[in-house]
Amino acid sequence: MTATLPVSTATADLPAFSTYVTERGPVLLRTARSMTPNPADAEDLLQTALTKTYLAWDRIEDPRALDGYVRRALLNTRTSEWRRRRVDEYAAGDELPEPEPEAAVDPAERQAMRDAMWRAVLRLPDRQRAMVVLRYYEDLSEVQTAEVLGVSVGTVKSAVSRALAKLRADAGLGELTEAA
Structure with missing residues (x-):
């Protein structure tokens, strides 16, 4: 029995998508930078949003709605990351660690x-x-x-x-x- 890799169902028009990213990338990157404090995180956020946009490329009927779609993908992705990080920061387990005792000041x-x-x-x-x-x-x-x-x-x-x-x-x- 041979294992088969899943085939992507995305049939996006790669040249049109590439053109869109080339033309609108700097504007979208500025939007992503306004959502994160770190420029590297902004680039990662934009990459993820563009990936989601590429997968939905054929379903977006109005080309004027592309920027709105990407912005919504940026916002949703950022919100998901924020929630995930926030949950990760909570202490696990029944007991919280004891704080270090402060040195008594004379x-x-x-x-x-x-x-x-x-x-x-x-x-x-x-x-x-x-x-x-x-x-x-x-x-x-x-x-x-x-x-x-x-x-x-x-x-x-x-x-x-x-x-x-x-x-x-x-x-x-x-x-x-x-x-x-």
Whole structure:
């Protein structure tokens, strides 16, 4: 008994399909890139959608509907991949792994860090200090800080950025993040 390979039932017009891909490929690739963060994933997504389009080529009666068909294939394929990845990311089994215990921070070290940071904030120019205190100590938004100080939001953004750069450069602080 000999095994036979399945024969494809697609009877698409290869030259017409090739012409379509050559003409519309760049536009369709841009569409695929808008759906994925990685350009390589976008190329894979487009390849899969074009494969589906090729298999349905003879059933698409209106040539003006081709772009819509490919876009729908892109969207459906992307959604299927997203769902599959999302399901794959869930932990399997009845028990979840225990999180690693966090190292206990010495309260004296924490207080020393706060004191050093406050001393550095006090060395900032008055305007920058006011903005940093409002933004990070009082937890006001950029818009709220601008309203309190009577300046534009852009002024708050640039002054806080400069202040954080000065704080980062302060040798006694080490690394300081935006979330200060």
